[in-house]
Amino acid sequence: xxxxxxxxxxxxxxxxxxxxxxxxxxxxxxxxxxxxxxxxxxxxxxxxxxxxxxxxxxxxxxxxxxxxxxxxxxxxxxxxxxxxxxxxxxxxxxxxxxxxxxxxxxxxxxxxxxxxxxxxxxxxxxxxxxxxxxxxxxxxxxxxxxxxxxxxxxxxxxxxxxxxxxxxxxxxxxxxxxxxxxxxxxxxxxxxxxxxxxxxxxxxxxxxxxxxxxxxxxxxxxxxxxxxxxxxxxxxxxxxxxxxxxxxxxxxxxxxxxxxxxxxxxxxxxxxxxxxxxxxxxxxxxxxxxxxxxxxxxxxxxxxxxxxxxxxxxxxxxxxxxxxxxxxxxxxxxxxxxxxxxxxxxxxxxxxxxxxxxxxxxxxxxxxxxxxxxxxxxxxxxxxxxxxxxxxxxxxxxxxxxxxxxxxxxxxxxxxxxxxxxxxxxxxxxxxxxxxxxxxx
Amino acid sequence: xxxxxxxxxxxxxxxxxxxxxxxxxxxxxxxxxxxxxxxxxxxxxxxxxxxxxxxxxxxxxxxxxxxxxxxxxxxxxxxxxxxxxxxxxxxxxxxxxxxxxxxxxxxxxxxxxxxxxxxxxxxxxxxxxxxxxxxxxxxxxxxxxxxxxxxxxxxxxxxxxxxxxxxxxxxxxxxxxxxxxxxxxxxxxxxxxxxxxxxxxxxxxxxxxxxxxxxxxxxxxxxxxxxxxxxxxxxxxxxxxxxxxxxxxxxxxxxxxxxxxxxxxxxxxxxxxxxxxxxxxxxxxxxxxxxxxxxxxxxxxxxxxxxxxxxxxxxxxxxxxxxxxxxxxxxxxxxxxxxxxxxxxxxxxxxxxxxxxxxxxxxxxxxxxxxxxxxxxxxxxxxxxxxxxxxxxxxxxxxxxxxxxxxxxxxxxxxxxxxxxxxxxxxxxxxxxxxxxxxxxxxxxxxxxxxxxxxxxxxxxxxx
Numbered sequence: 031x032x033x034x035x036x037x038x039x040x041x042x043x044x045x046x047x048x049x050x051x052x053x054x055x056x057x058x059x060x061x062x063x064x065x066x067x068x069x070x071x072x073x074x075x076x077x078x079x080x081x082x083x084x085x086x087x088x089x090x091x092x093x094x095x096x097x098x099x100x101x102x103x104x105x106x107x108x109x110x111x112x113x114x115x116x117x118x119x120x121x122x123x124x125x126x127x128x129x130x131x132x133x134x135x136x137x138x139x140x141x142x143x144x145x146x147x148x149x150x151x152x153x154x155x156x157x158x159x160x161x162x163x164x165x166x167x168x169x170x171x172x173x174x175x176x177x178x179x180x181x182x183x184x185x186x187x188x189x190x191x192x193x194x195x196x197x198x199x200x201x202x203x204x205x206x207x208x209x210x211x212x213x214x215x216x217x218x219x220x221x222x223x224x225x226x227x228x229x230x231x232x233x234x235x236x237x238x239x240x241x242x243x244x245x246x247x248x249x250x251x252x253x254x255x256x257x258x259x260x261x262x263x264x265x266x267x268x269x270x271x272x273x274x275x276x277x278x279x280x281x282x283x284x285x286x287x288x289x290x291x292x293x294x295x296x297x298x299x300x301x302x303x304x305x306x307x308x309x310x311x312x313x314x315x316x317x318x319x320x321x322x323x324x325x326x327x328x329x330x331x332x333x334x335x336x337x338x339x340x341x342x343x344x345x346x347x348x349x350x351x352x353x354x355x356x357x358x359x360x361x362x363x364x365x366x367x368x369x370x371x372x373x374x375x376x377x378x379x380x381x382x383x384x385x386x387x388x389x390x391x392x393x394x395x396x397x398x399x400x401x402x403x404x405x406x407x408x409x410x411x412x413x414x415x416x417x418x419x420x421x422x423x424x425x426x427x428x429x430x431x432x433x434x435x436x437x438x439x440x441x442x443x444x445x446x447x448x449x450x451x452x453x454x455x456x457x458x459x460x461x462x463x464x465x466x467x468x469x470x471x
Numbered sequence: 472x473x474x475x476x477x478x479x480x481x482x483x484x485x486x487x488x489x490x491x492x493x494x495x496x497x498x499x500x501x502x503x504x505x506x507x508x509x510x511x512x513x514x515x516x517x518x519x520x521x522x523x524x525x526x527x528x529x530x531x532x533x534x535x536x537x538x539x540x541x542x543x544x545x546x547x548x549x550x551x552x553x554x555x556x557x558x559x560x561x562x563x564x565x566x567x568x569x570x571x572x573x574x575x576x577x578x579x580x581x582x583x584x585x586x587x588x589x590x591x592x593x594x595x596x597x598x599x600x601x602x603x604x605x606x607x608x609x610x611x612x613x614x615x616x617x618x619x620x621x622x623x624x625x626x627x628x629x630x631x632x633x634x635x636x637x638x639x640x641x642x643x644x645x646x647x648x649x650x651x652x653x654x655x656x657x658x659x660x661x662x663x664x665x666x667x668x669x670x671x672x673x674x675x676x677x678x679x680x681x682x683x684x685x686x687x688x689x690x691x692x693x694x695x696x697x698x699x700x701x702x703x704x705x706x707x708x709x710x711x712x713x714x715x716x717x718x719x720x721x722x723x724x725x726x727x728x729x730x731x732x733x734x735x736x737x738x739x740x741x742x743x744x745x746x747x748x749x750x751x752x753x754x755x756x757x758x759x760x761x762x763x764x765x766x767x768x769x770x771x772x773x774x775x776x777x778x779x780x781x782x783x784x785x786x787x788x789x790x791x792x793x794x795x796x797x798x799x800x801x802x803x804x805x806x807x808x809x810x811x812x813x814x815x816x817x818x819x820x821x822x823x824x825x826x827x828x829x830x831x832x833x834x835x836x837x838x839x840x841x842x843x844x845x846x847x848x849x850x851x852x853x854x855x856x857x858x859x860x861x862x863x864x865x866x867x868x869x870x871x872x873x874x875x876x877x878x879x880x881x882x883x884x885x886x887x888x889x890x891x892x893x894x895x896x897x898x899x900x901x902x903x904x905x906x907x908x909x910x911x912x913x914x915x916x917x918x919x920x921x922x923x924x925x926x927x928x929x930x931x932x933x934x935x
Binding site: 092094120121122124125126168199200202203204205244245246247427428429431432433434435436437438439441442457458461462464465 | 472473597598600736738739740742744745747748749750751752753754804805815816817823834835836838839840841842927928930931932933
């Protein structure tokens with residue numbers, strides 16, 4: 031089955047472009063025919079000449095980034111974007127969510143939806159839609175939210191996954207907390223699951239684990255694409271009866287988003303190291319999984335500097351606050367590489383990791399693939415629906431609320447049709463989300 | 472790409488505008504060696520053939536026409552421009568000169584003519600993003616007609632951003648009624664502009680004399696290029712320098728830097744409509760104090776990082792402000808750093824982290840930084856920085872202005888000159904004064920929060 035990707039705004043287009051590149055080079059590396067076929071069907075179609083064309087629609091309100099992506103892809107020699115599957119305008123949304131959501135979105139609704147429909151019709155079987163965007167600026171967040179809403183109306187039964195890039199805390203856009211808040215509050219009603227990457231975290235991984243001195247946006251995008259690829263590439267699941275699973279988005283949503291109040295997903299991957307070091311490193315499943323488990327428990331996205339003191343509470347302990355451990359609603363563990371069937375994953379079944387109202391058997395799902403991913407002989411990824419994003423979400427809402435209390439910048443949104451009431455509604459629904467996640471224990 | 476139109480009003484506006492076009496041509500000539508009409512040039516220039524037909528992007532440069540509208544009440548300055556070396560970049564349809572005392576009379580009589588000219592200029596753009604209005608606050612034409620044009624722009628093109636560069640008179644201005652003109656104009660600026668970039672004559676005089684002093688005096692240990700590109704027009708079309716050229720060049724450089732991101736590529740683009748979005752938290756408080764670096768030390772790059780970090784520090788020092796004020800000792804509402812040249816994101820982050828502790832920001836906008844990176848530096852520099860600060864420090868200058876206004880107004884001095892003009896009433900004066908007072912009050916309210924530890928606003932709570 032196939033996934034149609036909708037890439038929105040500068041960030042969304044850059045990250046998605048990198049994802050296609052990573053997935054394509056991973057699938058074509060080595061001689062794994064079934065893996066390659068499954069991956070290709072998932073992300074690409076064949077042009078009449080037999081070349082790979084990404085199942086993607088590119089949307090931005092200004093032309094520069096899209097032109098760049100199309101050219102880069104065409105010059106890769108491995109894949110390209112469809113000649114007519116992009117849409118751009120001349121003038122950006124000016125960092126204003128309301129401008130994107132109330133003006134640009136509605137104005138170009140039909141063209142954009144037609145592009146997506148054409149791409150969907152080219153799939154033999156549609157697994158779902160993935161919308162990729164940032165939450166800080168105007169186009170990705172505002173137009174992205176509006177487009178997601180339109181897709182939800184047209185495809186009420188399809189899976190829709192949103193991939194969001196969260197800005198640096200001290201960002202390059204002053205109104206980023208407003209834009210993020212409005213985006214999240216709206217998407218929470220529309221999306222099946224929301225997968226988040228924080229720029230700050232990714233930046234730290236680039237600098238500390240990958241040892242990159244002058245970090246560029248391209249380094250950041252590569253890392254996000256690696257983590258996403260490790261989730262979305264073909265794998266064997268419990269229901270797939272020995273073959274590669276058919277619906278990555280559907281099974282991801284089933285595994286992780288089991289309650290409509292909890293939709294925020296975060297990703298941890300291990301190992302991550304400079305590509306030059308990979309050849310000189312050996313990995314063992316017990317060590318990888320031990321680290322990954324502790325990263326999950328202590329809520330750190332890196333295997334370096336993990337808090338080894340944090341532990342899940344024993345059955346006798348009532349209060350969790352003392353142990354400092356993260357609580358998950360559900361986890362999806364994905365293992366890829368050599369000897370994957372010998373890996374012992376019992377550590378992730380510990381009931382202490384989960385809420386009491388869901389048994390650990392239901393809360394943990396396992397995907398495996400014997401094919402090494404993206405040059406790593408063994409790698410493990412956990413996608414987690416847990417309290418991991420509670421803190422950054424709370425920070426964002428706090429800063430936006432402080433600004434809102436002074437009514438600063440509100441007139442810029444009112445100008446395009448977003449009222450103070452709309453802000454209050456969004457704050458209310460996010461406070462509800464925060465409250466739900468805080469109660470997760 | 473989008474396009475912008477420059478509207479230059481009055482003697483000062485036209486002279487500054489003229490310097491802007493000259494330096495903009497110099498800058499593009501420096502980058503665009505092939506002589507091709509590219510999108511960058513298209514943002515401020517049209518390309519027409521000998522029959523005045525428009526040629527598209529991608530062809531050779533034939534005749535460049537500035538996207539400008541020149542407005543003045545007397546023909547002197549504008550004629551001089553037309554006969555000068557820059558004359559060719561303007562055509563007669565862009566000019567409005569036969570106009571007669573400012574806001575009321577001229578505006579009403581030539582209303583349609585002005586609208587027509589503006590519309591024509593707008594029709595030449597396929598995506599008009601911004602109007603740049605340049606005028607002075609002291610004289611009659613710039614302040615009166617200039618602000619009238621501003622409200623006209625709002626009426627005719629409500630969706631197009633209006634960025635105004637206003638040149639404020641020195642405290643001892645030779646126009647005796649300049650406090651009246653300035654306060655009357657302030658009301659229009661406060662109500663009708665998206666942002667105003669105030670520039671002060673006295674600051675320009677100080678900067679020019681300091682640069683001249685340094686390059687003449689030759690202070691030991693400092694290397695200053697004689698042809699400081701900030702004040703000289705060397706390389707441009709106009710040869711001989713006129714008295715105000717050095718000062719006008721500084722303002723023109725300011726405009727070049729603001730528009731650089733719209734004209735050239737960069738790794739972190741800052742679109743023109745992002746300026747107001749990020750820097751204006753409250754609609755009336757849209758006065759953005761500009762500071763330009765480097766001003767005094769140029770082109771000598773013996774110690775690169777030190778020099779680069781110095782550039783960031785300088786942007787916050789008193790003697791680099793183009794408006795007489797001290798932002799460091801007042802309260803920041805928001806701040807933009809627009810960097811040009813070979814500067815990386817990591818340089819930006821490092822300097823913001825370094826400077827942040829010493830700069831007071833309003834409690835709800837502690838992270839109120841907006842940044843832009845444009846890869847093309849100004850001619851003759853390796854890098855340059857323009858900082859735009861929305862800061863309560865403008866208040867002190869506005870209070871001075873109010874004081875000199877009331878001094879005249881109490882005695883009703885010279886009032887009859889204004890009241891003779893049809894449509895002008897005494898009420899306009901009191902309204903303008905009230906508008907200025909309430910603006911000052913708004914800044915006062917924000918200033919009052921400075922230094923106090925502000926607790927987080929009580930959050931909405933969810934009933935369980």
